[in-house]
Structure formats: C-alpha cells, structure tokens
Amino acid sequence: MRVLVTGATGCVGAAVVHALRARGHAVVEGSRGAADGRHTMHVDYMQPRSAEAWSQALRRERIEVVVNCVGILMPARGQSFERVHTEGPIELFRGAALAGVDRVLQVSALGVGDDAEALATPYLRSKLMADDALASLPLDWAVLRPSLVYGPRSQSAALFATLASLPVISLPRHGWQQVQPLHVYELAEAMARLVEQPGELRAVHELAGPAPITYRDMLAEYRRAQGLGEALWLPVPMPLMKLLALAAEALPQQVYCRDTLRLLERGNTTEHNALPALLGRRPTTMAQGLAVTAPQPLVDLRVQLSPAAQWLARGSLAFMWLYTSLISAWLPQESGVLALMARCGFEGDWGIAALVFSCSLNTVLGVLALRRPVPWAMALQVIAVIGYTTTAALNMPELTLDHCGPLVKNLPVLALLTLLWLAAPAAQPAPVAARAAAPARMRAT
Known part of the structure; x- marks a missing residue:
C-alpha cells in the first residue's frame, strides 16, 4: 500500500516509516522540512490548508492510508496545540475523506477523555477534539492512545534518561505515580499491522507496556541501562515541582512543563491494553527494550575511571x-x-x-x-x-x-x-541477557 506518514522525522513517525517499509509498503514522508516529491510531502499544520487542497495532494500521490504521527508535548515558538493537534489534523482528515483514502490512523495519547480533568489539560483536550472529528468522518479509522513512548528520538525518554543519570534524583512526592512505558518499535509494529488489517477498524486502541510501574522504577530502569551506580533519591513536594516546571517553560526545551507534570500526576496506565493482541505476543519489558536501544540522555554524565x-x-x-x-x-x-x-x-x-x-x-x-x-x-x-x-x-x-x-x-x-x-560502579551489573531475550521481531522492526 501507499501510505502517507505525517511527523515522519519524529520519534513515532520515523519508527512507523521504517516498520512500513520493512513490510514492503511505499511510504511518503510528511514533515515540515520536506518538499513535495516522490517520497516526501511538505506538512506544516501551523499553515492552514483546506480539505480540498489536501484532497488534491493525496490524490496526486495516490495515497491509500494516512498515518498522523504529529504531536508536541508543549508548544514551541510559533506553535499551538490548537493548530498542531486539532485544526491541522482535522483539515487533513477531511481531505482524506474527500480523496477516498481507505484508512486513517491517528496517534493520540493515553489519558485522553471527556472527563473534567482531561478537558482541563490543553494537551489532552486538543488531542480529543481531533480524535472525535476523525470518528465522525465517512472513512475507516483507528485512534491509537499510547502510554509513555521510549526509544530512539524520543524527547521525553531523553529527559528521563538525563534525570536518571543525575547523582541526586528528584521525585515528585515519592515517585509513586504509575506509568506503563512502551517501546516505539513495538508501537510502530502495531500500527503497521493496523494498516494491513483487513475489514473495518473504526476503533480506539489504548496501548502500553506489559505492566504498570512507578515513576521511580522507570527512572531506575533508565539508570541501570546506562550502567550507573546507586543514586540518592530526593522526594520533592508537588508545589515545588510545579514551580520548577513553570521555570522550565522559559528554557529552550519542549518536554518538561506544568502540563507534562499534570499528566504524570494523573497516571499513565490502562486496564484495556490492546498492544498484546495487536502484536500477537506480550510486549517487551522496559529492561529488554533499553537493552535493544540504549537510552540517549540530553546530557551524558557517565564517567569511567580506571x-x-x-x-x-x-x-x-x-x-x-x-x-x-x-x-x-x-x-x-x-x-x-x-x-x-x-x-x-x-x-x-x-x-x-x-x-x-x-x-x-x-x-x-x-x-x-x-x-x-x-x-x-x-x-x-x-x-x-x-x-x-x-x-x-x-x-x-x-x-x-x-x-x-x-x-x-x-x-x-x-x-x-x-x-x-x-563514576561509582553499579551495585548490580545491567542484565546482559536482556538483549538476547528481547524478541527478534522487535529488533527487526
């Protein structure tokens, strides 16, 4: 099939492009830096584009399936949740319906819903509006709501790896917040299977790792994967964490802000994990996933002394x-x-x-x-x-x-x-068998 993947240079988008091409599909990469061509398409949701214009572009490229992987954790200069998560994708979805595209996959976020807490979070609210608009259109669709995604190019994973590498690790309260991370390769594999799945989809899938873990345990996994020794864990009151998040919003980064802290506090787990069914197997544990693709911190603090x-x-x-x-x-x-x-x-x-x-x-x-x-x-x-x-x-x-x-x-x-x-060595060496135990299919994705 011929598939348009928007956000193709991001963490999820790049993995989806690789997974689809590995399975023999023709992929057109859509991104802000790309020019319209045989294998690329310029996609910038900050620039309004009518459904008719999208329809013409999709017909010209003979697109059969659209996969929208564009997303931001916090708006950078010149960006907004309204355009990037809601209005821009809806314009594309409507264009896909006009062009007769067979199927549209939308990458949303775990926690999206119509409850008051979710609606009060701009990130979740903007995702929900696009999800609902897609579900109302006369085409086949699937909405993917993943938990925390880690792996190559993940900005949040890079932040967590950096925090985990510090000698003193601050924890919101005691770090008991529940998360259920999944590897981007397995998310991409599940999406590739949905692209190929026969019959009508029209469903929302919540996707997560094999089991919930605490935020502290997640950071400990990042730390072990970097071969670091023991750390000093420092519980920090939530009001102070929110103050630090407010200060971080003024820095040149797009990961840590009051919204992301609110999402962490809300929890990021699901009781209806569709990932095992889509993969046909149990998802990879975080230790195995980090053994396959080592964490890449924003600042590498590892020190080796003889x-x-x-x-x-x-x-x-x-x-x-x-x-x-x-x-x-x-x-x-x-x-x-x-x-x-x-x-x-x-x-x-x-x-x-x-x-x-x-x-x-x-x-x-x-x-x-x-x-x-x-x-x-x-x-x-x-x-x-x-x-x-x-x-x-x-x-x-x-x-x-x-x-x-x-x-x-x-x-x-x-x-x-x-x-x-x-430079303090790890008390227990990282599990070298983790790479061998990781499913071969994940490494091949």
Missing part, C-alpha cells in the same frame, strides 16, 4: 579529611583552628565542642572516602565541603580574596567528589 585513578582520587580525598582532623586535634593553637572557630562565633567551651565535632566529622569522612562510593557518603562529603566553605566565607570574607585561594580551592574538591560519584 581502578587506579579511582584509588588515587579517593586516597587524596581521604588524606585531606584525615590530615585536617589530625592537625586540628594535635596542634589546635599552632594550626590556627581555634582562632578560626572564634571568628565563626565558637569560643571557649563552644569552641572546643565545635573542634571535637569537626575533627570527628572529618575522620568519618576520611574513612568513608576510602570505602566504595555510596550515594549518602558522597552526599555527606559534598555537604561538608559546601558547609565549611559557606561558613568561612560569611565569617572571614577576606579568605575569598586571598591570592592563594583557600576557599576557591574547594571548587575542584567538589568537582572531584562529583566525578567520583558519577
């Missing part, structure tokens, strides 16, 4: 903490530590107590530096460096101006601690 380099770095940190503790306890007057304590407001008995606490803490940190890096131990060292530096800078500002840089030198110390934290 055992010798790690021991050198950890040994130097341990020497710093232990030497500071020893010289402060052994020579409190000569080292000037009591004078520094007094400058910080700790004199007399309070100064001695502060000295004992500081020496004890530094000894513990020195011992921890020699042990296998674990998140809480690395975090404790980072907090100690920041605490000591801040206290000294506030009470002895001249140290920040000293040409020897006694406080500025703590910056490379923090950098070394961060590198060691990022």
Whole structure:
C-alpha cells in the first residue's frame, strides 16, 4: 500500500516509516522540512490548508492510508496545540475523506477523555477534539492512545534518561505515580499491522507496556541501562515541582512543563491494553527494550575511571579529611583552628565542642572516602565541603580574596567528589541477557 506518514522525522513517525517499509509498503514522508516529491510531502499544520487542497495532494500521490504521527508535548515558538493537534489534523482528515483514502490512523495519547480533568489539560483536550472529528468522518479509522513512548528520538525518554543519570534524583512526592512505558518499535509494529488489517477498524486502541510501574522504577530502569551506580533519591513536594516546571517553560526545551507534570500526576496506565493482541505476543519489558536501544540522555554524565585513578582520587580525598582532623586535634593553637572557630562565633567551651565535632566529622569522612562510593557518603562529603566553605566565607570574607585561594580551592574538591560519584560502579551489573531475550521481531522492526 501507499501510505502517507505525517511527523515522519519524529520519534513515532520515523519508527512507523521504517516498520512500513520493512513490510514492503511505499511510504511518503510528511514533515515540515520536506518538499513535495516522490517520497516526501511538505506538512506544516501551523499553515492552514483546506480539505480540498489536501484532497488534491493525496490524490496526486495516490495515497491509500494516512498515518498522523504529529504531536508536541508543549508548544514551541510559533506553535499551538490548537493548530498542531486539532485544526491541522482535522483539515487533513477531511481531505482524506474527500480523496477516498481507505484508512486513517491517528496517534493520540493515553489519558485522553471527556472527563473534567482531561478537558482541563490543553494537551489532552486538543488531542480529543481531533480524535472525535476523525470518528465522525465517512472513512475507516483507528485512534491509537499510547502510554509513555521510549526509544530512539524520543524527547521525553531523553529527559528521563538525563534525570536518571543525575547523582541526586528528584521525585515528585515519592515517585509513586504509575506509568506503563512502551517501546516505539513495538508501537510502530502495531500500527503497521493496523494498516494491513483487513475489514473495518473504526476503533480506539489504548496501548502500553506489559505492566504498570512507578515513576521511580522507570527512572531506575533508565539508570541501570546506562550502567550507573546507586543514586540518592530526593522526594520533592508537588508545589515545588510545579514551580520548577513553570521555570522550565522559559528554557529552550519542549518536554518538561506544568502540563507534562499534570499528566504524570494523573497516571499513565490502562486496564484495556490492546498492544498484546495487536502484536500477537506480550510486549517487551522496559529492561529488554533499553537493552535493544540504549537510552540517549540530553546530557551524558557517565564517567569511567580506571581502578587506579579511582584509588588515587579517593586516597587524596581521604588524606585531606584525615590530615585536617589530625592537625586540628594535635596542634589546635599552632594550626590556627581555634582562632578560626572564634571568628565563626565558637569560643571557649563552644569552641572546643565545635573542634571535637569537626575533627570527628572529618575522620568519618576520611574513612568513608576510602570505602566504595555510596550515594549518602558522597552526599555527606559534598555537604561538608559546601558547609565549611559557606561558613568561612560569611565569617572571614577576606579568605575569598586571598591570592592563594583557600576557599576557591574547594571548587575542584567538589568537582572531584562529583566525578567520583558519577563514576561509582553499579551495585548490580545491567542484565546482559536482556538483549538476547528481547524478541527478534522487535529488533527487526
């Protein structure tokens, strides 16, 4: 069959193009950057196009099936949900009906519905309007509502992989939100089967992975797939997460915003998963899917240090903490530590107590530096460096101006601690058998 795939350069669109061509179909790729030609068609939903104009273009290209994969998580400059998700696709659908196109597939989103919460979300509401308009037309159609999609070119997957690679991972509340991710290759395979399926479709299909998992477990899968060690999980109150999302909307990214946070909080699972029936088998687990296509974070924070380099770095940190503790306890007057304590407001008995606490803490940190890096131990060292530096800078500002840089030198110390934290090996190696266990059909899609 001859199929037009709009959004062909995106995550879902590119996978659908590949799946259809692998099954012998002729595909016309529709995208904003393409020019009308034998295998491409210019498609820009931000530019109004009448149903008649679409009908002529579809007839000219002899299109039999239309697959609409255009979608945005948040509007970029010059874009809007109304045009990209609603008005533009509806113009195409009406043109397809006029042109006598056999079938139209629409990629929507899991969670779309007519309940008050969904209608209050611009992303979901704009998708629903296009879904309903398609269902009212005199042609065969299918609406696909997938859960979170991961795989090559997925912007959301790149964000999640980046968040998962951080040494401290923030979680909305405790990260108990339910998600059901599916691999884009399997979504594309299911769509290719729907293109080929005989008989009338006219149905809405909810598609998701094999089983629901928590948001925290999903990030843990991304982290394991990158071969990273343990992280420090930090629950964050939802009001603060929403404030961060508001700030993120001003950054040059199209993934994290208040709408996407609202979608996560709402949950992204289904009890009516049509994916197993469409594939004819159980969907691939996330561990297997990430073994087939490794996650691609927006910023790659992976660090590899040889055992010798790690021991050198950890040994130097341990020497710093232990030497500071020893010289402060052994020579409190000569080292000037009591004078520094007094400058910080700790004199007399309070100064001695502060000295004992500081020496004890530094000894513990020195011992921890020699042990296998674990998140809480690395975090404790980072907090100690920041605490000591801040206290000294506030009470002895001249140290920040000293040409020897006694406080500025703590910056490379923090950098070394961060590198060691990022280079910490995984407690359990990533399952190397996952790739072998992944269905061969998924890799061939």
